[in-house]
Amino acid sequence: MHTEILWIAPTAALLIGYLLGSIPFGVILTRVAGAGDLRTIGSGNIGATNVLRTGRKGLAAATLLLDLLKGLAAVLVVAHLFPGDEALAAAGAFIGHCYPVWLRFRGGKGVATLMGIVLALHWPAGLVYAAVWLGLLAAVRISAVAGMAAAASAPLAAALMGQFDLVLLLLALALIVLWKHGDNIERLLAGTEPRIGRAKG
Secondary structure, eight states, X not given: OHHHXXXXXXXXXXXXXXXXXXXXHHHHHHHHTTOOOGGGSTTOOOSHHHHHXXXXXXXXXXXXXXXXXXXXXXXXXHHHHSTTOHHHHHHHHHHHHHSXXXXXXXXXXXXXXXXXXXXXXXXXXXXXXXXXXXXXXXXXXXXXXXXXXXXXXXXXXXXXXXXXXXXXXXXXXXXHHHHHTHHHHHXXXXXXXXXXXXXXX
């Protein structure tokens, strides 16, 4: 019985994270706004970059913010309810965004949600993430480059700041971000990856 009780908090933390992370804000917002089914637009991705292809900059900004906040909220809620299980909440939220059960496990690439997670786990590393992401986005205007670089910066920033307990988790999540950008990487190597506001990606 005691062993079963010990599993309640970690399981609840993972489930809370997953359920929050799996909310497909991009799909919901575009549908409510009458912009159609986001999964049939552009790349079919549910993230802010694809929402931007609807021509609704406000919807794209809202999607980015809400995807970020759900990662942040998952960690903070679990930190309050089940202190010590924040890493499970973080993993759950990220997996929920990338593989939501409501969309047959076809979700986003996790860049915005990961930023919210990093900010909640260790805000200085989150600021590094934001600086890399926004800086590269402004400089090269290629969403995939900025997103992948930002994700890769998270475990490095955590290590440099002495947050060694976060390094493996953030490294694993960064690798998933890179995996989800497989098509983008192919286009980058071919020189055909579009910049923000153009064609599919």
